[in-house]
Amino acid sequence: MKYILLISAFLLALSSVAQDCTEELLLQKPGFSKETRGSISGIPSADLAREEKVVATLQIMIKTKYSPMGVKIDFGGVYNSPYPKMQVNSYFYQIMACDFYCEDNSIKTAGETSTTFQISANGFDAEIYDTAQGDRSLAEGFNVMHDLPVEKDGFWYFNEKDVNLGFGMTGKSCSWLFTYNGKLPYSYVSKKEFLKKRRINLTKEMHDAAAGFKEDLKNLEMEKGLEEVEFKNDPEKLAKYMRGYNYTKEKYEKFQADNEKNYKPEFDKIETQSERPVDELNQPAIVARDPNANLTSFVFTNEKDPFGEVLIKPNPGYFNKKLPRSVPQFFWVNVIWNPNDPIATRFGEDVMKAVDFDTLKSMLGK
Numbered sequence: 501m502k503y504i505l506l507i508s509a510f511l512l513a514l515s516s517v518a519q520d521c522t523e524e525l526l527l528q529k530p531g532f533s534k535e536t537r538g539s540i541s542g543i544p545s546a547d548l549a550r551e552e553k554v555v556a557t558l559q560i561m562i563k564t565k566y567s568p569m570g571v572k573i574d575f576g577g578v579y580n581s582p583y584p585k586m587q588v589n590s591y592f593y594q595i596m597a598c599d600f601y602c603e604d605n606s607i608k609t610a611g612e613t614s615t616t617f618q619i620s621a622n623g624f625d626a627e628i629y630d631t632a633q634g635d636r637s638l639a640e641g642f643n644v645m646h647d648l649p650v651e652k653d654g655f656w657y658f659n660e661k662d663v664n665l666g667f668g669m670t671g672k673s674c675s676w677l678f679t680y681n682g683k684l685p686y687s688y689v690s691k692k693e694f695l696k697k698r699r700i701n702l703t704k705e706m707h708d709a710a711a712g713f714k715e716d717l718k719n720l721e722m723e724k725g726l727e728e729v730e731f732k733n734d735p736e737k738l739a740k741y742m743r744g745y746n747y748t749k750e751k752y753e754k755f756q757a758d759n760e761k762n763y764k765p766e767f768d769k770i771e772t773q774s775e776r777p778v779d780e781l782n783q784p785a786i787v788a789r790d791p792n793a794n795l796t797s798f799v800f801t802n803e804k805d806p807f808g809e810v811l812i813k814p815n816p817g818y819f820n821k822k823l824p825r826s827v828p829q830f831f832w833v834n835v836i837w838n839p840n841d842p843i844a845t846r847f848g849e850d851v852m853k854a855v856d857f858d859t860l861k862s863m864l865g866k
Contacts, residue, residue, distance in 0.1 A: 521602035526843060529600060529607065531568030535576045542581040543589065547826035551579055551591045551621070554828055557863065558593040558619050565854035570843040571597040572609045580623070585630045587819040589826050590623035597847045614665035615844040617835045617851045619860070621828035625675070628686035629814055638705065639796055640787060641697035642689045644809035648784075649677055655857060656684070663836055671838045674852075678831040678860045685818045685830050688784035689811035691800060695774050695781075698798065702770070705796075706763045713756040720749055766795050773800070785811045820865060831860045 540548065555577035562575075579591040597615040600607050626645040636643065649656035656677035665671040679685060724745055731738035774781070788807045790797040801808045819829050833855060837848040 521605050526570045526600045531571045533573045536574045537576050538578040540579050550826040555593045562854045573597050588622040592620035594618040599843045615837050620832045642811040648803045673836045676833040686812045687815040691785045692781040694785040710759050716752045
């Protein structure tokens with residue numbers, strides 16, 4: 501009887517412990533870490549050695565003040581292949597944080613995550629090394645970013661913003677930019693520059709549209725010749741085709757005749773905007789699509805507009821070309837987390853406390 505009571509008490513104790521798997525317990529559970537390394541190709545050995553040394557320094561900085569709690573972290577360096585249009589190599593130190601969670605009264609580790617931390621050397625989340633390409637080149641005319649950083653205490657701070665975490669979830673993102681004193685590795689596009697480029701693009705768009713209508717009419721005539729041969733012994737089918745031909749021809753001819761007239765309001769808008777005071781035209785251009793326009797059109801807006809696009813272009817003068825490509829000339833720090841997840845929120849708060857701003861500034865150009 502005595503042994504039965506002891507066994508029962510032991511099982512009860514085990515049950516009590518198992519039932520203690522709670523969110524509060526997870527937040528207090530020390531995590532563990534694993535180093536990972538991405539594929540590396542095309543990087544000269546001297547540059548790679550220097551980049552790995554920078555990443556190791558960043559890891560020491562974080563490890564000194566951050567201990568994972570409630571998460572398993574994968575950390576390590578990612579080294580991008582050199583890109584001809586970049587004056588420098590880009591590479592980064594990153595952490596992927598997978599939450600602990602309770603399942604069947606035991607602690608499990610999530611197999612995937614949207615919770616990330618990154619310190620990027622010479623890398624940014626917008627294109628700053630090349631001019632706009634493709635559709636963007638013909639629309640805005642320049643590359644874009646979606647918020648303006650504010651300079652504070654020798655670094656640039658980006659406002660917290662909403663980001664897509666996948667699976668229908670929205671998270672938060674915060675970023676900081678560490679640069680040479682008061683400078684930026686990109687340049688803002690002025691309103692005057694945007695209007696000049698927009699006029700050029702709109703002219704090309706109008707000419708392309710006219711050429712398209714001309715080509716449509718040419719193809720229609722070629723088709724007509726073929727159909728006339730095919731239906732030469734069938735007047736009824738030929739008459740039916742000709743009715744469709746005449747309708748289509750009139751439509752394309754009207755498009756062609758009205759082409760310049762359809763574009764005129766947009767050109768007029770550009771001219772009106774170009775007459776604004778010089779001080780205003782020299783301000784950075786923040787634009788948004790005009791939902792009321794029939795053609796692709798933009799209006800000037802401000803950084804508070806959620807649909808606003810800050811226009812940017814390369815600033816090659818920022819970079820010291822005498823330095824090896826692997827030397828960090830700016831750092832971009834970013835953390836992404838789910839604010840509705842206490843463990844992810846704690847990770848974001850704790851890992852940012854480990855970032856030594858002075859250390860990052862002191863590493864620039866070295």
